[in-house]
Amino acid sequence: MSESTPFSAESAPRAESLEQHDSHRLGWIEDSQHAIRVPITEIHQEDSPDGTANPPFRAYRTVGPGSVPEVGLDPWRTPWIEQREDTEVYGARGHKLADDGRTAVRRGAPSQQWQGRKPVPRRAKPGRTVTQMHYARQGVITPEMRFVAMREQCDVELVRSELAAGRAIIPLNVNHPESEPMIIGKEFLVKINANIGNSAVSSSIAEEVSKLQWAATWGADTLMDLSTGNDIHTTREWILRNAPIPIGTVPIYQALEKVDGDANALTWEIYRDTVIEQCEQGVDYMTVHAGVLLRYVPLSADRVTGIVSRGGSIMAGWCLAHHQENFLYTHFDELCEIFAAYDVAFSLGDGLRPGSIADANDAAQFAELDTLAELTRRAWEHDVQVMVEGPGHIPLHKVRENVDRQQELCEGAPFYTLGPLATDIAPGYDHITSAIGATEIARHGTAMLCYVTPKEHLGLPNRDDVKTGVVTYKIAAHAADIAKGHPAATERDDALSKARFEFRWKDQFALGLDPVTAQEFHDETLPAEPAKTAHFCSMCGPKFCSMRISQDIRDTYGSAEAQAAIAGMQEKSREFMEKGGQVYLPDPSVGPPTS
């Protein structure tokens, strides 16, 4: 590993700081022994009213999103990869104009060619496997593992052992050296993914890069580029080169573009070529719908909403049209060999997931899950990292069964779910319907949540929708971390609650997941600067502020013991508190008469 600081925010030009709030600052935690430093957000806090200093709060973050889109991020991880000496540069497939679709071919170029730095594609040397799972199983601690252990504030051995067991993944293609390592697994913080991508009817490359940066700024842990329109290859190039977070794709979308949208014309060879194209670009994980088996398709025919996964419906149609088994299933081991050479992780697609609560937990869904479990084991035989995708639309009482069953069948492989939506009746609010299900499923062990934006079922998300989706899912993930008993999860809640009780308004904004919106909402009713130091707010006004009254009580009557003395029950109260606050029943000897 390089002796120089391997990761510097300054080595590539930066467009802007992109801090969420003026109380936020980029900081670092350092492991000088291993020359690793990990970015954190330092959130400044004011002193308490009694003069006690409140130390800056340190929050998980990515440093990356502030790159100049035309230049991209620094490939800072390259030394780590090179030093392992198990990869090589080779005569790569490279970029073909046809990869960008017919419009680009006609034009002779994609609409906006990538001109920035491009890493030279590399892959495993013959006979070598370069996955983090492989290293972990060999007992090797990589810098990537140390990096995520520092981010997660856990022991690096926990990282290694979870990777080795397949219960966690670090999705990180050797051709995506710009990305900051992160881990997905139920022993770690719950992660969230944001989906972006153009379609045939909408959006530009610049817009998509801007959505990536916006998503990363607000806390997306990974991002999927689901583009299905023009310039698919080049859009992805721009995204990857600017992505400080792992990027996922669904290669069947691009493969389908290559056969002009005729699903029946798809072949393994076209698909394989597309996968290699994307491996060389640096895609970190790919959704593969290899579990949609021919014999499962009829199980979906009587559903209320049929097959709602795009990849699932494409493969189902192909299977029936050809009277053949899904080529992703029959060629799965070849796919594993390719993935092992780049360290691309599988995201085993749930092509038969339910699209309505009526179809939840049905035969089609669970039949496919059995096959995903089989495929998980086959990938592991190649030391390829795997996560398993899950639904979708599930009523709340049926949510837990999904994660319990997946964890059991797939032997703890990380579960990665889309929501699920707990009801179908609120188009326009599906970030909320799904956050309810997402919190429930994450609480019981789902490792990553794919966000849902307010536009779900209605249109493509714009920048605002991306932010709303990300913040909503940060809430779901964090609420689940707390419910799971993650050791550090409540620290931020406690800091914010203390700030709230002490009327440190700015700190309350800054410690929130979206300081901008919080401050705007406050200022709508009380815009003046003094209102931000006022010991009340517009909700109740000074006379009715419960927290002010509550503080006055504390100031006037002092500690719990002093108050208990006033209440004439010092003994009772002390006794009570010595018992650790266990609730006692009303005792008529000290209480008032009951009639």
Add this chain to the structure above:
Amino acid sequence: MSESTPFSAESAPRAESLEQHDSHRLGWIEDSQHAIRVPITEIHQEDSPDGTANPPFRAYRTVGPGSVPEVGLDPWRTPWIEQREDTEVYGARGHKLADDGRTAVRRGAPSQQWQGRKPVPRRAKPGRTVTQMHYARQGVITPEMRFVAMREQCDVELVRSELAAGRAIIPLNVNHPESEPMIIGKEFLVKINANIGNSAVSSSIAEEVSKLQWAATWGADTLMDLSTGNDIHTTREWILRNAPIPIGTVPIYQALEKVDGDANALTWEIYRDTVIEQCEQGVDYMTVHAGVLLRYVPLSADRVTGIVSRGGSIMAGWCLAHHQENFLYTHFDELCEIFAAYDVAFSLGDGLRPGSIADANDAAQFAELDTLAELTRRAWEHDVQVMVEGPGHIPLHKVRENVDRQQELCEGAPFYTLGPLATDIAPGYDHITSAIGATEIARHGTAMLCYVTPKEHLGLPNRDDVKTGVVTYKIAAHAADIAKGHPAATERDDALSKARFEFRWKDQFALGLDPVTAQEFHDETLPAEPAKTAHFCSMCGPKFCSMRISQDIRDTYGSAEAQAAIAGMQEKSREFMEKGGQVYLPDPSVGPPTS
């Protein structure tokens, strides 16, 4: 009971239809034997692509919100009340100018005097009890009980027996004859409450009436007027006369105004007079913080966020200042006698609820709950209806304990909770943090959810915030109804999902909880009219539309059986489906080779 139709939308002038969408229409279900009719929303649906007609969907609604604010709603329930002959008009306390605060006294009038019709205050004749609980316990089926049974599509005996047992309430003051009966109890649909109200720093009477109408339009089942500013009495009068839903208040707020905000100057006599003033106006339920006992106050002193209930902090301060027991507790039986005379329901306030997840389920909170259980039983001795308020801020894994404990201690009295928020770190998004907790707590038996708006902790909700809060809580309540297995709960989900799969865009909008927003979001990307009949949308475009592909599969290959034949597994599949869709393990004899 009157022979004439007792409830007509046409007898008072109406400002506007206030339907949510042009596919919505006011309809009625009628019980001609008892001359009762109940409003419903008829949601028009288009035919399916195969020509099958889809009947109008019938949704729960209130007819009321379209009144002319200056005129108010028709007092249509008066004949039901009069016919019982157990109430009388009396020399009422009436309205005093001081009830509206010092500004009104100075001015000689409230800022906008109520000029519309005002019911003459009535109360129980001496020796009579006029609560729905009392009737239910006597075995009497009232028209109000029939009305709610029709709304809930359940047997009226279930309504009566749940009321008699105290497990449900119909909050309905004899002086609020404009309101449509509704029931709160865990055997029925989960209800939601919206809070509005002015404060010393903001808002006008017209604004508050507009918020009431807006909240009712989007589905609020009850509304609390939490005004603490000027014109408290008159604002409430405007709200009550225009309210088709029960209205709740916290009388201590107005009582505190009457002593110029000096909590220590509060007395039982001032409070009692305020309660009678509000009973005469028609308030249907009142929050009473009678469980904040002197000896419990010290238990809150070491909390992160102290006491966050306004009523709770006022009473805690009073108890300590006077070294006396809470006068609401010591005078509770007198309060019961007053409530019994008007059929006002208790909402037993949780003055010591936690204001942060750090304080959740602590000694102070659960000590108060013990007392609320005691007070529930005392109210029931007077045949007075009771619900019990709950938190607040609770991490998800501690939510269920709250409702289980309350249900056990309070013998099934309806639980009415504020959220709870599952995390404290998202000011600006607390409608979402709380909807997550609210769905969980409702799923386990909470009968009514008090909404939280995006402005919570930051400012007073405006009209938009009220709508966002209401729709978010309709989601939580509905998701809980589904999870509880409410018989009819999934009907709307299924209708919407079918419309979605059939690309009946307008029906998808109309069946949603907020058709306006759904349509706006759709039109943002594809505004043209043909897009609303298109068999795809902006998300994927035609080539990638999974539902279109899925429908094509169905059209091309037919039923599940026909598809199974193609898959060469007709026998297996039929067998499978005859077993009711139990999942089978992959059988190598019919599957592809695994290597």
